[in-house]
Amino acid sequence: MKKEELIAKLKTIVQPYIQDEEAFKNLTEETTFVGDLKINSANLVDVILDVEDEFDIRIENDEMERMLSVKAAMEIVTSKIAKE
Secondary structure (H helix, E strand, O other), X not given: OOHXXXXXXXXXXXXXXXXXXXXXXXXXXXXXXXXXXXXOHHHHHHHHHHHHHHHOOOOOHHHXXXXXXXXXXXXXHHHHHHHO
C-alpha cells in the first residue's frame, strides 16, 4: 500500500474524533493524535479499534502505547500488513 493511500485511510478513520479542524486539514506523518488533533485518550482507543477493523490486523498493547502519531500508526500498520 502506498504511503498516500495509507495516510488517506488514516485521515478517514480519525476524522470523527478530532477536535482541531485546522490541524486535521494540515495532517502529515508528523501529526500527533493527542497533541495536534486533540483526540482524547478514550477516543484514541476507538481510533486504534477502527484501524484494526479497517486493515484487518491485531494491534498489541505495546504497539498501542507507541501509536501516538500518524507516522507511528503508519509504521505499525505497514509492519502488520507485511507479515500477512
